[in-house]
Amino acid sequence: MRVAELTQEAGATPAQGVVVRSLWKKHLLTFLMVFGPGLIVMEADNDAGAVSTYMQAGGQYGLHLLWTLIVLLPICYFVQEMVARLGIATGKGHAAMIYERFGKWWGRFSLIDLMVVNFLTLITEFAAISLALNAMGVGPWISVPVSALGLTLLVLTGSYLRWERIVIALCLMDLTWFGLAYRSHPGWAEVARSTVLPTIPEGGVTGSLIFLILAIVGTTIAPWQLFFQQSCVAEKRLRFADLKWARLDTLIGAIFTVAVAGAMMLVGNFGFQHHIPFEDPAQLALALGPIAGHFVRNSVLLLMVNAAVLGSTAISLASAWAYGEVKGWTHSLHKKLWEAPGFYATYMACVGLAATVVLIPRVPLQLVILSVQVFAGLILPSAIIFLQLLLNDRELLGERWVNRPWNNAINWTIIVVLFALSLLLAAQVMLPHLFN
């Protein structure tokens, strides 16, 4: 039973809170107070790798792959809803739950996997920052250390809410993608048709098409998201009664993220329509300058940086929270640096090391990006299996919080599909000519 209920029964009133005089205001205010983790986890997943993948999809295949986003929308929502539910029910992070319920071997394995794939992903984020700001005339020896310092200061305020508000503001900057998509003047009827009707591009099903579809799946759902949202929900101390608002937050986040991803594809499609070859978004942005203007060029570059910053802070926090939980350290953004030294040291080590790697000359970044995609694809289905098993743990959660049969049917389908895709991805990378 909740302590707050006891105080109410005893006639006491809480010292804090806002008094409102209508039911809809109560609902709105409660939602706004709960809002945050769902949007952040989804939008941070539109990180630098995602910008690159979605723009590549638009640049190579025009509007043909828009339908994949509609397929991925419910998958994102169902997986993250389970995470939010588990976080609210237990008040603990995902790494701690795996350790406590599945033992040390799986606990360590999950943690090491997470830390490795997160670190590799962080390198790609800093590489994107370096690439985008270099295209704007800022050298990597300035852009990368300054970004690393900014990312560190972001979490050192001693307040979860301050961090959350700043990050939500960064998420909302992604609204600019809609303006860019609008300015790219796609045929809206064709956009609508390609969104709901899967079509095969000219050239048929090739290895590169399969790889891109797998990359879209891999970039839309990532292992760190499971760990991040559960820790975030625990950090925010969401209550049982907040679940419906956390679900709405997650749903809004999923819809917003998929819509932004679609806008990125439309911007990539602009390059496709003008036959602009490009290997990364920075190249496309530079090529777009003379055609679409400096606003579009600079916007794409700055949005790339924004995506990398969002991804970096969320991924580093996922690692720091998970490591802190398993080590039993104090792990909270509410604490000052000296109150949770291990937690902040982990965050700073992740950010600092990744930034350093990017500054090393001739590091094979393309290889790192490839490894991230395959490794994340490999461990994602197994991470979701643990989530699924935990959500069926009646001994821990009781009947109220466990999955319903329809939840299980959907989730096992997702797991089977993700396993098949991860095998395909591994086969495609290790045997590049398999589908050609």
Next chain:
Amino acid sequence: MATMQTSFDPQCFRVIHPLSDAPEEKCSTEGLGRIAMTPAVRLSLKVLRGYLMVMSVLLVYHVLDLAGVVHSMR
């Protein structure tokens, strides 16, 4: 507590931020030990463990190969 109706006015609601609210008792793992699993689930996890280890080794080998490390060792 997310919201509560004030006792003196039925149309008044006090909305409290989760971080300012009194803590609630969560589902705890204390004293539970490891999760109960059927033999089939246990076997599936063992297979998964083997699959992940083999795939991880294959991936590391492939990456080292692409980086030219394997070639230089031969």
